Amino acid sequence: MNRRWKQVVLAALVALACSGASAADKPSHAAIASAHTLATQAGFEALEMGGNAFDAAVAVASTLSVVEPQSSGIGGGGLFLLRRASDGKEVMLDARETAPTAVDPKDYLDAKGQPDRDHALNGPLSAAIPGEPAVLVKLAKEYGKLPLSKSLAPAIRIARDGFQPDPRAIRAIARQRDMLMRWPASAALYLVDGAPPKDGWTLRLPDLARVLEAIARDGDDGFYRGDVARRLVAGVRDAGGRWSEDDLAKYEVKERAPITFEYRDWHIVTAPPPSSGGIALAEMLNILGGYDLGKLDRTHRVHLAVEAMRRAYRDRAEYLGDPDFVKMPVAELTNPLYAAGLRASIHPDKATPSDMLPGYMAPPESMHTSHFSIIDRDGNLVSGTQTVNTTLGSKFVVAGTGFVLNNEMDDFALVAGKPNAYGLLGNDNNAPKPGSRPLSSMTPSFIVGKDRIGVIGTPGGSYIITMVLEGILAFVEGETPEKIVALRRYHHQYMPDVVEAEVGAFTPAEKAALEAMGHTVNVAAGTWPFGFMNVVSWNRHTGEMHAGSDPRGDSGSGIVK
Template sequence: MLARPVRLTLAALVSGALVAPTVQAAPADPPEPPKRAEAVGYGGAVSSVDPYATQIGLDVLRRGGNAADAAVAVAAALGVTEPYSAGIGGGGYFVHYDSATGEVETLDGRETAPAAAREDLFLENGEPIPFDEAVTSGLGVGVPGTPMTWHDALYRWGRMDLAEVLRPAEELARRGFVVDETFREQTADNEERFRAFPATRDLFLPGGKLPEVGSTLRNPDLADTYRALAERGVGAFYDGEIGADLVRAVTAPPVDPAADRTVRPGAMTTDDLREYRAIVQDPTRITYRELEVYGMAPDSSGGTTVGEALNVLEGTDLAAVDKTQYLHRFLEASKVSFADRNRWVGDPEFSDVPTEELLDQDFADSRGCLITDDAVLPTPVAPGDPYDPQDCAAGAAEGTAPYEGPNTTHLTVADAEGDVVSYTLTIEQTGGSGIVVPGRGFLLNNELTDFSFTPVTPGQPDPNLPGPGKRPRSSMSPTIVLQDGEPLLALGSPGGATIITTVLQSLTGRLDRGLSLVDAIAEPRASQRNSARTEAEPAFLAQPEAEKLQAIGHQFEETDEIGAATGVERLPDGRWVAAAERERRGGGAAGVVVPRP
């Protein structure tokens, strides 16, 4: 085992006037709160992509709420200000550390397929329907899990009730938030399909036009929906009037008859809603550099794939090698781990998922020995067999990489007692299905498009084909790292399948390369997912190491942006660090209850 100086003094971590704003009563038309990428202090920490949401989370902590209470409040606020990424029309994964017991537990709030779904859900005449038509449809909508996740998280770990934690988000929806450049760009990207749905058009294209940067966007329908949930609980959603409206929108999509768009109906029923349950399950767990790394077990592939890649990298002293070799090893470990993820991970209720075997160090060693210093593995790499590991069994495989939408959002919270939440939630594509439930103010997800439409690898079983009640495989990777049984850091990111590589790169940057958490999050990113070309940000390609990686054999494809991570870290003196993006998505919002640089 390589010894790692993990509990760093982090003198370089604290820089500038990095303090959290005090939450005060907002005026009727409030300015956007300031964004800060880093804050340090006591009493707890909140990091999200949005300053309104972070302020609301800090206020909940100041009022005596704990990490679970604040996490739900932040998530509800993100449903207002980040409605194209998350909301009660979607689902997610909630990872919780309890300081009183030392346990890490998880809630699987992933969407489920309706009971009517079959393997041919997205086929017509034996052929897959166009992907964009599956996205913008009732066919791609899964039964939402977010409201049940909030209910169960508060019941298990919270101090406040649902009404208390929803109240700030309800007020935010009524008074509105200031539109920024990112929100306007995301609206513009979706403008054509949003115009096809009157309820969506009226909400997000006020007056028939794109919202102006600096204008205030209000959502009174969502405020009323939150009020109904506060007064009547999640039964109003899963067995009440909200759910009835949702089912109508899925089965008879409220499309403008004049719109030139094929919008297929789904087959969701009110029984599908009534039968939905969030699942309490054990997290994935590995040891890495004498740390305990916890993540989300299948049906998410985040915990197994990040865990396998870390196990592969365990045999290399990533602190000692130069940056080119570090990045080479990171990319190749990602490649082989994705090969195994695509072959083996799906909903364990429907197929045999070898979670323990994928996370076994012997299996990782059998895969890691494929990696050499001076060459890249040909792609796609064939998956290994975790039931019967064969050392260095190389080979190529046919197949295509499955697609996941690039959006989602992540929040990270810690409280004064040391409880920690790492929570990733989503509606899949930016803008989800594009369908706002009329009168309810929230977008429906398109999560069922995370299923494989046809087997990814011809001739091999695919655990991620659709099925009744089945949860599609996800890449969401909310992660908590413990040292000596206590929280060291927690983080996560949006980004579809790039979530896994973003979390892996951020973890190794922090734990191995000695970067502060905010610097590890800000590092230029690349994402290799068992394909011939590695997606890379412009800043990554501008590094001198990129040319050296190309000389080894790496091929890159430029992409504007990968992920938008948030995290928290506990310093040895008891202070919390909240860290977010400096630039991606316009910068994130980090805050602490009592600033103390």
């Protein structure tokens, strides 16, 4: 079968697999997997009120904003990949944060002209304009069936009445205690008489409940204009930041066409820029699509995957940025012919030293993000990844708001061409400009086959893309979400030239074989986790549904009902 006819057949299979035209084509249940039981329950509460997957996404995302402040919140942003069953519309809602108009690169330099990591990571100068509130409003208004007063009700109730933070949150607060003490409102919100809270502590967030109520009542105006906006701007500017009320008023969620491509007999839908994830994922799977992986031993499969990762991460750093500000060769990078050229440079039994490829290095990214996946009874799909960047974001709370602001300014290349504290370089494509959005690795994705559909994503900073790659490879091989989220993971990102691996990812023999090929393999010490993946799936042939939440987390929940 020639390539053109294969694409026609694949398109027909995708249309059949995703069609919601008749009751027989719809799931008999709904599936939600998220990083917190309360958030998963909130999603089902929205469904039980008559909502769809998009209303459930509002409920899940807003509840995570309450119960998981170390990873996400209305002071941050995210990327939300949607598929509407009624008409097959696929879209990514880009709710990445934006640089304030008055951004000044000199703010991120110390007296010697070197990168100032403190200003980039902590306090009001590190905070970009949040996108999370706007995406909640857009989801409800343009895609959901419920008013915001209903889909935000679980989050408002939990914030007002209180909840007991899980061990992840308690540990995060303890690690950031000294930083939280720098700002009175931050210390008052998360510390108990200046000390980190203990397990069993009840956190009540009445100020956050009031902000969520304002959003429920007034939509975008409840956050980006009026009393909340004035309070945020005054608090940020009084502490040395550069926000303006105009920055907030001008914020908007962008609808972007997803990256789509075929891997064998599967249709992949994933995130476009300003995410780097979809392009890198397409490049890696296009490279691997040229091999019969099923006939190879595991060591050689890992070797080829690592070589694909190495090449995709080099291109990620070199070419990508905010699509509203940077022209990128997206069609070329995602073209199978380009991947074929890269594949030709891979030796079947030897590692390619990264310093033999054209040089560049990617900026660091946070491991502290949150992901959720949803399939509803109509066959609507949501893959949502949201973040405040590093643990507890900027650690800065504006008094009277009840939430931390993000520190997404650090996801920009704040000082182009100069190494940061990690010895890594940035790129002008990802330099901050007024209103621009920083590059991200968030990779919310759909996997669509003749019979099976999967919704996948994970936190994990620069590790996100490779974790999603490994999850997709396992899904197409027939694994269920419950098994996929528990797989031991490995990662390579071009520089440093090291294969990072979880304990148990490789047997001693596999590790030795990879090292004999020339790979440097670093097994992470202790139980440091790679990500917090959440995956759901629907088998149209059998009607079976699955929801898997990563066992690496303390409170994740995957439920089918």
